[in-house]
Structures are given as structure tokens and as C-alpha cells.
Amino acid sequence: MTVFILRRLLQTGVVLLATALLVFFGLYLVGNPVDILVNPVADEVERARAAAALGLDKPIVEQFLLFLRGAVTGELGTSFVYGRPAMDVILERAPATLELAALAMAIAVTLGLPLGLYAGLRPDSWPAKAIMAGSIFGFSLPTFWVGLLLILVFAVQLGWLPSGGRGPTVEFLGMQLSILHWDGLKYALLPAINLALFKLSLIVRLTRAQVREQSLLDYIKFARAKGLPRRRVIGVHLLKNILIPLVTVIGLELGSVIAFAVVTETIFAWPGMGKLVIDSIFQLDRPVVVAYLMLTVTMFIFINLAVDILYSVLDPRVRLAEAK
Amino acid sequence: MTSSRSLRALAGAALLSLSLAAAAQDLTIGLATPVTSLDPHFHNLTPNNNVADHVFDKLVTKDAKEQLRPQLAESWKTVDEVTWEFKLRKGVKWHDGAEFTATDVVETIKRIPNVPNSPASFATYTRPLADVTAVDKHTLRIKTLRPHPLLPNDLVAIRIVPARIAAAAKTEEFNSGKTMIGTGPYKFKEYVAGDRVVLERNDAYWGAKPHWKTVRMRMIANAPGRVAALLAGDVQMIESVPTADLERLKKEPKVVLTSAVSNRLIYLHMDSDRTVSPFVAGKDGKPLDNNPFKDPRVRKAVSLALDRDAIVSRIMEGQAEPAGQLLPEFFPGTSKRLLPPKQDLAAARKLLADAGYPNGFAVTLHSPNNRYINDEKVAQAVAQFLNRAGIETKLEAMPSSVFFSRAGKLEFSFFLAGWGAETGETSSPLRALIGSFNAQTGMGQANRGRFSDAGVDALILTAMTNIDDTKRNLMLAAASDKALGELQAIVPVHYEVSSWGLVRGLAYTGRADQYTYAFEVRPAK
Numbered sequence: 001m002t003v004f005i006l007r008r009l010l011q012t013g014v015v016l017l018a019t020a021l022l023v024f025f026g027l028y029l030v031g032n033p034v035d036i037l038v039n040p041v042a043d044e045v046e047r048a049r050a051a052a053a054l055g056l057d058k059p060i061v062e063q064f065l066l067f068l069r070g071a072v073t074g075e076l077g078t079s080f081v082y083g084r085p086a087m088d089v090i091l092e093r094a095p096a097t098l099e100l101a102a103l104a105m106a107i108a109v110t111l112g113l114p115l116g117l118y119a120g121l122r123p124d125s126w127p128a129k130a131i132m133a134g135s136i137f138g139f140s141l142p143t144f145w146v147g148l149l150l151i152l153v154f155a156v157q158l159g160w161l162p163s164g165g166r167g168p169t170v171e172f173l174g175m176q177l178s179i180l181h182w183d184g185l186k187y188a189l190l191p192a193i194n195l196a197l198f199k200l201s202l203i204v205r206l207t208r209a210q211v212r213e214q215s216l217l218d219y220i221k222f223a224r225a226k227g228l229p230r231r232r233v234i235g236v237h238l239l240k241n242i243l244i245p246l247v248t249v250i251g252l253e254l255g256s257v258i259a260f261a262v263v264t265e266t267i268f269a270w271p272g273m274g275k276l277v278i279d280s281i282f283q284l285d286r287p288v289v290v291a292y293l294m295l296t297v298t299m300f301i302f303i304n305l306a307v308d309i310l311y312s313v314l315d316p317r318v319r320l321a322e323a324k
Numbered sequence: 325m326t327s328s329r330s331l332r333a334l335a336g337a338a339l340l341s342l343s344l345a346a347a348a349q350d351l352t353i354g355l356a357t358p359v360t361s362l363d364p365h366f367h368n369l370t371p372n373n374n375v376a377d378h379v380f381d382k383l384v385t386k387d388a389k390e391q392l393r394p395q396l397a398e399s400w401k402t403v404d405e406v407t408w409e410f411k412l413r414k415g416v417k418w419h420d421g422a423e424f425t426a427t428d429v430v431e432t433i434k435r436i437p438n439v440p441n442s443p444a445s446f447a448t449y450t451r452p453l454a455d456v457t458a459v460d461k462h463t464l465r466i467k468t469l470r471p472h473p474l475l476p477n478d479l480v481a482i483r484i485v486p487a488r489i490a491a492a493a494k495t496e497e498f499n500s501g502k503t504m505i506g507t508g509p510y511k512f513k514e515y516v517a518g519d520r521v522v523l524e525r526n527d528a529y530w531g532a533k534p535h536w537k538t539v540r541m542r543m544i545a546n547a548p549g550r551v552a553a554l555l556a557g558d559v560q561m562i563e564s565v566p567t568a569d570l571e572r573l574k575k576e577p578k579v580v581l582t583s584a585v586s587n588r589l590i591y592l593h594m595d596s597d598r599t600v601s602p603f604v605a606g607k608d609g610k611p612l613d614n615n616p617f618k619d620p621r622v623r624k625a626v627s628l629a630l631d632r633d634a635i636v637s638r639i640m641e642g643q644a645e646p647a648g649q650l651l652p653e654f655f656p657g658t659s660k661r662l663l664p665p666k667q668d669l670a671a672a673r674k675l676l677a678d679a680g681y682p683n684g685f686a687v688t689l690h691s692p693n694n695r696y697i698n699d700e701k702v703a704q705a706v707a708q709f710l711n712r713a714g715i716e717t718k719l720e721a722m723p724s725s726v727f728f729s730r731a732g733k734l735e736f737s738f739f740l741a742g743w744g745a746e747t748g749e750t751s752s753p754l755r756a757l758i759g760s761f762n763a764q765t766g767m768g769q770a771n772r773g774r775f776s777d778a779g780v781d782a783l784i785l786t787a788m789t790n791i792d793d794t795k796r797n798l799m800l801a802a803a804s805d806k807a808l809g810e811l812q813a814i815v816p817v818h819y820e821v822s823s824w825g826l827v828r829g830l831a832y833t834g835r836a837d838q839y840t841y842a843f844e845v846r847p848a849k
Contacts, residue, residue: 031729037443039368040770041746041756044763046448053441081360081367082517083441083495092517148548155556163556164549165542166519269544269553271519279358279518279545282694284725 005305012301019297023290024067028060033080033284054080067290076294077287081280086287090273090295095175096166097265097272101257103179103192108199109250116207121234123212131204138201147194147267154190162187164269191268195261199253206249210242244314251307259296349537351842354544354553354562358518363498364483365436368444373481374839375521375541379419380483380506383410383429383464384476388835388844389654390587390748392476395531396424396484396507397464402791405471406454410464416530418486419505419512426458431490432482439495449478473791477747509534509843518543523842534843541842554579554825561830563840565823567641567698573825580848583823584834585645585652588744589753590696592689592706592815594623595737597774603688603737607716616685617737617773623812625675629713630706631667636818639701643823647816649804650745650753652836656793657750657800662808664816672713684714690731690739695724697820703740706817731772742820743770746837750800754784758813775813780806 034051042050051057055066067077079086119128155163167184169176178184214220215238223233262274269275273292280288312318357371364376377385383397394400397410416424433456437447452475455467468475485493486505493503504512509531510523523539542559544550547566553559555578565573565581573579594617595601601615616622632646645652646664653660676684689710691703700721707717717738722730731739745752759767760776765785768774780803787799807813822838831848835841 031725032732033443035728035732036725037367039444039448040743041752042368042444042448043766043769045451045766046445049445049447050443053445054443078441080443083361083366083443084499089517148552151549151552151556155558156552159556163553163558164544165553165558166516266546267549269519269542269546269549271516271543275545276518282723282725 004308008301008305012298015297015301016294019293020067020071020290021064023293024064024286025060027284027286027289031284032056033286036282036284037080071294076291079280079285079288081283081285081288086291087295089288090276090292093271093273093276095169095177096270097258097261097274098175099177099179100188100192100195100261100265100270100272101254103188104195104257105199105250105254107192107196108203108253111196112200112203113207113246116204117211117234117239119204120208120211120215123208132208135201135204138197139205141197143194143198143263144267146197147191147264150190150194151267161190164191164267166271191264191270194268195257195264199257202249202253203246206246207242210245211238214238214241240314244311247310247314248307251303251310255296255300255303258299350540351536351538351561351845352540352542352559353840353842353845354550354559355541355840356545356547356550356562356564358543358545359515359521359541361495361499362501362504362512362515362521363439363493363495364485365432365439365446366442366495366498368446368448368481370838371543373483374841376483377508377839378510378523378539378842379504379508379512380485381416381508382480382483383412384479386480386748386837388584388833390836392480392748396429397479400476403465405791406468408466408468408475409459410466412462412464413530414462416507417528418507419526420486422486424484424486424507425461426464427461428487428490429464429484430456430458431487432484435485435490435493436482441495446481449481452478471789471791473788473793473796474747474749474751477749481746510539513538532843535846536842539842551825554827557827561824561826561832561840561845563822563824563838565825567643570641570643570823578828580826580828580830581823582826582832582834583643583821584836586744586820586822586838587651587655587746587748587836588696588742588820588838589647589650590644590699590702590740590742590817590820591647591757592626592817593739593741593757593773594626594814595734595773596623596813597776601737602735603690605686607683607686609686612685615737616679616681619679620811621675621679622681623815625672625679625713626710626715627665627812627815628668628672628675629709629715630665630815630817631709632664632818633667635702635705639698639705640818640821643697643821644818645821647818649808649816650743650750650757652819655745655749655836657754657797657804659801659804659809661805667709669713676714681714684716686716686718687738688718688720688736690727690736691719691721692724692727692741693721695727696742699740699742702817706740734772734774736772739772740817741770741772744838748837749797750804751784751788751796754800754803754807755788758807759784773814775807775811777807777811777813780811780813 034047038047038050076086079089082089115131119131122128151163154161167178167187169178170180179188223237262278265272265274277292359371359375361367361372364380381396385393385395387393396413398413400410402408412426433450436450452468452472454469457465459465489503497503501512509526509529511526513524514522521541525534525537544553550562551569554562596617599615604615605611636644636646648664649659649662651658689703689707691699693700703719707719710717743753743757755767756770758775760781761768761771761774783803787796790796824832829848830845832845
């Protein structure tokens with residue numbers, strides 16, 4: 001187990017270096033940040049001053065080496081636009097994205113599992129067919145369109161929920177969170193539902209398929225034959241076995257919900273990291289983009305690690321050290 | 325049926341109660357672009373300046389038509405060609421109660437070139453100054469390096485902070501609100517990065533008291549999201565109404581629209597300098613060894629090929645005005661003679677033939693696709709009009725982060741761009757777009773077609789040493805006549821019209837500088 005985790009950490013370092021290299025030089029090829037940042041009225045003197053102030057007057061290779069030297073000590077550079085350490089700028093926005101992702105995943109899992117179970121156990125009933133038909137919509141409708149539709153119906157027509165923005169926050173474990181009381185939660189509901197819809201459909205379909213497959217296997221038949229109550233057969237034997245593939249997918253989806261909530265955040269003017277990184281790409285704010293992607297990569301690696309460890313808990317046959 | 329009707333009635337009631345609450349004391353505005361810093365001297369960027377203008381005053385300000393108005397300076401005069409004297413307003417108090425004096429201005433101007441890490445500093449405006457002194461508490465004397473007639477216009481960009489803050493404050497301290505102390509109509513209350521700025525009325529303000537007690541400025545970059553927020557009653561005002569929604573909003577009883585022609589010109593720039601230009605070719609695809617855009621007749625042909633009225637009415641949905649020169653006519657320094665030309669394809673073809681291109685030629689037009697209102701669509705229309713005149717035009721549109729870097733490196737032969745004249749008069753676009761590129765004169769910083777004409781340069785430079793406004797503006801008009809009427813240095817297309825949406829019952833006079841000021845929003849009479 002320890003060897004397994006150590007090897008993973010080593011891989012992490014290599015992936016991070018590759019990410020930094022790609023993003024750094026990729027953005028360099030896109031354009032010169034000075035052209036975007038300086039005011040159009042600025043003359044050559046001011047442009048030269050800005051380039052020097054941002055460290056952009058040095059050759060690109062030297063800029064990269066300077067960045068690497070900082071990165072080793074945990075210093076990922078200063079944002080061109082905000083004039084503050086890039087990591088601070090990102091982490092300041094992190095609670096907004098994390099709470100939105102958590103709420104969305106909670107909605108997707110608490111609705112998706114029971115609906116999927118139902119559809120799997122009674123595949124021919126009409127509610128099951130309705131659930132499956134609905135999940136196709138959840139899959140195929142584009143997020144930006146559903147988001148606008150939610151706003152039009154629930155904010156503009158019915159006036160029940162706010163059309164966008166983030167509500168008042170309270171401090172919790174050092175983070176500013178808004179979903180802990182109703183005043184803030186009502187702002188988070190529409191974006192969270194919008195974000196949850198795709199994941200919800202995915203979980204429903206996956207659960208149903210697993211239930212259908214596993215129900216026919218011998219161990220279920222045996223459990224039934226032994227005269228175990230139906231609740232125990234489904235709740236313990238069946239559920240535990242269908243959870244293994246579900247945990248992988250939920251883990252990966254949690255990562256993608258945090259990292260790529262961009263569309264939802266933009267439509268609902270939700271001040272999270274996704275919106276920040278889009279703004280930063282347009283403004284060629286390289287330190288923020290690089291730091292954000294390194295953070296995202298790290299997060300994915302750790303979620304995967306957690307998923308692998310969870311496997312071994314759920315399925316005793318899986319031995320982590322075997323993954324040589 | 326009945327239930328949907330009662331739902332609608334409910335929604336209506338909710339809206340009504342919201343707008344009643346709004347009528348009382350609060351105003352929430354949906355801004356289109358995010359504020360990146362509250363430090364008024366850190367990043368010269370319109371959304372930042374827009375918020376700063378609520379908290380900080382300037383010596384000189386501009387009205388909705390960009391004409392200069394006194395603010396913290398009551399009056400100013402020139403002592404000689406390079407010396408200006410400003411009489412400052414008496415009895416003005418900072419938000420913390422201290423008195424505003426000339427020393428505050430001196431220290432503010434000292435801070436401007438020394439803000440660390442500034443990506444776009446305001447030093448452009450202080451560099452022409454030789455010396456700034458406080459003669460007494462309410463008299464300020466500014467000496468410039470050489471005659472600088474636009475000094476009052478430049479001072480509009482300098483937001484005054486208290487001397488003690490100017491001497492030591494860091495950008496973070498403005499962002500945290502600690503040093504957000506100005507003399508302006510609003511006091512700072514809260515800033516959540518990427519989300520909102522909250523302001524509270526300054527009841528001790530020296531000038532006209534604003535109507536709204538609490539102002540929230542929310543950043544809603546997504547255009548449909550902004551419109552939905554207005555329709556839902558979450559905000560009472562939005563800026564940059566998307567042209568696609570204008571027709572629908574005009575019919576919406578809950579909403580009123582207001583608009584103003586802006587100082588931003590959309591124009592076509594041509595490489596009029598290089599003999600061989602990268603994106604110009606013959607119709608057979610072979611590069612031309614003589615760049616046709618060097619000939620003023622070809623540039624005129626481009627101008628005559630455009631149907632500006634069609635662009636304005638069909639692509640811009642009326643949110644633009646056809647342009648024949650660098651700024652709309654009500655701005656100082658414009659020419660009375662340069663009307664927007666009507667489309668005349670026959671004349672365009674004749675000019676091309678006279679210039680030696682009876683069969684036209686081929687060119688690629690480059691354009692940004694996320695910088696100006698409908699920029700890519702306008703460029704598409706331009707390409708089609710030129711095709712009809714015989715210039716085979718291909719369009720290549722790209723995000724502005726790519727576009728401006730490439731344009732700055734002179735990679736294009738023919739491109740569409742825009743220029744906002746922030747001084748509110750004609751010398752700004754004349755110097756930046758048409759004056760010969762030269763680091764010493766500071767001209768031509770956006771002249772990416774490298775147009776150069778000694779006669780035009782001389783006219784602009786002489787005008788810029790004349791501190792008599794009337795005479796200078798006549799000279800600038802003459803320079804425009806020569807540069808556009810005679811030489812067609814660039815091809816003006818249209819002036820953007822900016823628009824605002826408000827809930828019915830509120831009124832706002834649209835501003836030519838596209839700013840959104842809460843203190844100018846009032847209940848409709």
C-alpha cells in the first residue's frame with residue numbers, strides 16, 4: 001500500500017511538470033499579455049514599463065526557469081491582472097466552486113441511486129420507462145440551454161429563485177460558504193440543479209444497468225433461495241456489488257464537476273474558479289491559468305487515488321500492491 | 325390555463341414589490357465586465373475606473389457627452405504655455421472627515437507612476453508633467469514639459485486619494501477596503517472578487533446628492549444572464565444590452581431602454597506601408613509584388629464599397645451610427661465636411677481600375693470575434709461588400725487575445741478594429757491611428773497599418789502645441805480632412821451605440837464614454 005502511494009506521488013510530479021510546460025509555452029504562443037493588458041492609449045514607454053513590471057521582458061525560457069524555481073518553493077507566480085499571488089486568487093474563489101460541486105453531486109447521488117435502483121428492479125413499469133426517457137434528456141440537452149431555461153422558468157416567469165449570483169455567506173471551517181442557510185442556498189439551487197442534471201442521468205443509467213446485470217447472477221439467486229428478506233438482498237448484497245463501478249464514475253465526475261463548472265458558473269454569474277479561469281484565459285493571465293491547471297491535475301490524481309483505495313475497501317479481492 | 329394565469333399574476337406581484345423596494349432606496353446594477361481591482365491607480369481598465377468614480381473624485385470630470393466639467397477643481401487657467409493653475413473646491417471632506425487640500429493632489433500624482441506590478445498604469449497621463457506644486461491649500465500649479473493642451477482631459481483619468489494613503493497604500497489595502505477613502509458621492513462598503521461591489525451613499529457629499537442609499541454592482545458577464553436578471557427583477561439596471569435581445573425588450577412593458585452614441589469608432593485598417601504585404605495576392609493566388617493598399621484610390625474604393633446603412637440597420641440592429649470620420653460630429657475637433665459615404669460600387673470599381681486593378685485582387689480581412697459589438701458579423705458583411713466591388717475578400721476572425729498580439733506584430737494586411745477616444749476629442753484617434761509610428765512623438769501607437777504622411781503629421785503636431793481650444797480644434801478638423809477626405813488613411817465604418825436597460829420607472833442618460841454611474845440614475849419624472 002505504501003509503495004503504491006509513493007509510486008503514485010512520483011507520477012504526480014512528472015505529470016505536473018508536463019502540465020506546466022505545456023500550458024506555459026502554449027499560452028506564450030497564443031499572444032503577448034502586454035497587448036491585452038495595457039490601455040490602448042499607452043505609448044511604447046508604457047508598454048516597455050508594463051512588460052518589465054510583469055517580468056515579460058525576459059526570454060521565455062528564462063521566464064519558465066524562474067517559474068520552476070518559484071514552483072519548487074510553492075510560489076506559483078503573481079497574477080498579471082490582479083497583482084496578487086495566483087494561488088491566493090484561485091483559492092479565494094475555491095469555496096464557491098466546491099460548495100456548488102458538492103451540492104450538485106449530492107443532488108445527483110441522492111436522486112440518481114434510488115431512481116436507478118427502481119428502474120433496474122422494475123424495468124417494465126411505466127415510472128421506470130419515464131425515468132429512462134427523462135435521463136436521455138438529461139444527457140443530451142446542452143448545459144447552457146438548460147441553464148437559461150431554468151432561469152427563464154424559475155426566476156423570470158415564476159420569480160421563486162434568484163436568476164444568478166451568489167448569496168450571502170457565513171464562515172465555516174475558515175471558508176466562506178453560502179449553502180448553509182436558506183438565504184444563500186436559494187442562490188445555489190438553480191446552478192446546482194443545472195450542474196447535477198448530466199451526472200444524475202449518468203448515475204441513473206449506470207445504476208440501472210448494474211442492477212439488471214447483477215440481479216441475474218448466482219449469488220443473488222442463492223441469497224433469495226436462502227430466504228433472505230428482499231430488503232437485505234437488495235440493500236446489502238446487490239447494492240454493495242453495484243457500488244464498485246459507480247464509485248469510479250462518481251469520483252471522476254466529482255473531479256470534472258469541480259474543474260469544469262465553467263459553463264454553469266458563467267450563465268449563473270457564480271463567482272467560482274471556472275469563471276475565473278475563463279476570464280484569465282481571455283486576458284492571457286498566465287500565472288493564474290498555469291496555477292489553476294496544476295491544481296486541477298493534482299486534484300484529479302488524488303481523487304483517483306482515493307477511488308483506488310475505496311475499491312479495496314468495497315471489494316476485498318482488489319489488492320493495491322498488485323497494480324505493478 | 326387558469327393556473328398559469330394566476331402564476332403569471334403572482335410573478336407580476338413579485339416584480340411589483342421588487343420594483344417598489346427599488347423605488348425606495350436600493351439600486352442593483354448588472355455590469356458586463358468584471359472589476360479586477362479597487363486600487364484606482366493599478367489597472368487602467370474601464371470597469372475598474374467605473375467603480376472608482378463612485379468613491380473618488382477627480383479634478384476635472386466629463387458630462388454624458390464627454391464635455392469637461394469642473395469637479396474637485398472649481399476652475400483652471402493657463403499662466404503661460406506650460407504652466408496651469410487650478411483653483412480647488414473649498415470645504416470638501418474625505419469620507420473619514422479630514423479636509424481635502426492641494427497636497428492630496430500632489431501626493432496622488434506622485435503615487436501614479438510607482439504602483440508595483442501594475443499591468444496598465446496611469447503614468448501615460450503624468451509623464452508630460454514637469455512639476456506639481458501646492459501654492460496654498462486650495463491652489464495647485466502644474467508645469468508641463470512642453471505645451472500640453474489636453475492636460476485637463478488627462479486629469480479626468482486621475483482619481484484623487486488622500487495624501488497619507490497615496491504615500492503608503494498598497495493595492496491589497498484598496499481591495500480589502502481599508503484605504504477606500506475618497507471624496508466621492510459613494511462610500512465603499514463591500515467587495516467580493518468576481519461577484520459584486522457594494523456602495524453606501526456619502527450623505528456629506530459636497531455635490532448633488534445621489535438618489536440611492538445602497539448601490540450593488542453585480543458582475544454578470546453572460547449577456548443572456550444579464551437580461552434574465554433584469555427581467556426577473558434581481559437587478560434594476562444592466563449595461564451592454566445584447567443587440568439580439570433589443571427587439572424583444574422594446575416590447576417588454578416592464579423595461580425601458582436608453583442608449584447613446586459612443587466615442588468608439590469601428591474602422592478598417594490597411595497596410596499602407598510595405599511594398600509586399602503578407603495577405604494580399606492576385607486573383608490567381610500569386611502574391612502581388614506591389615501592395616495595392618499603398619494607393620489612396622484603392623483605400624477610397626474600399627470605403628465606397630461599404631453599405632454602412634445596411635451594416636447599421638441589419639447587423640447592429642440600429643445600435644450604431646454610420647461613420648465618415650474619427651468621432652461623431654458633436655465631439656470637438658471633428659470636420660463638418662466628412663459625411664459617411666453612400667455605397668457606390670461603380671465608383672469603387674472605377675477607382676480600382678484607375679489604380680491599375682481593373683480585375684481587383686484578393687486579400688484576407690482579419691477581425692477579432694469577442695471584442696466589439698458583433699465584430700465578426702460586421703467583418704463578414706464588409707467582406708461581402710468588397711467581393712461585390714471586385715476585391716476578393718476572405719475573412720479570418722479570432723479571439724482578441726490572439727488578434728491584438730498578431731496585429732501589433734504587423735502580421736496583417738487588412739483588419740477591422742475599434743478605437744475609443746477617451747479624451748473625448750479628435751486628437752486621440754488622430755494621434756494613435758493615423759500619426760506616423762514614432763516612439764519619440766508618442767504617435768501611431770495603434771497605427772498597425774503604418775500609414776504615414778508628413779503633411780498630416782505636421783498638422784497634428786502643430787495643433788497639439790496650441791493651448792487655445794478653438795484654434796486647436798480647427799487644426800484637428802483640417803488634419804482629419806486631409807487624412808480621411810484626401811488620403812483615406814483608414815476606412816471608418818460606424819460608431820458603436822451603447823445601450824442600457826432599466827426597469828420601468830427609472831431613467832438614465834446614456835454616456836458617450838460608456839460608463840455606468842449609479843449616481844446619475846434617477847426615478848423617471
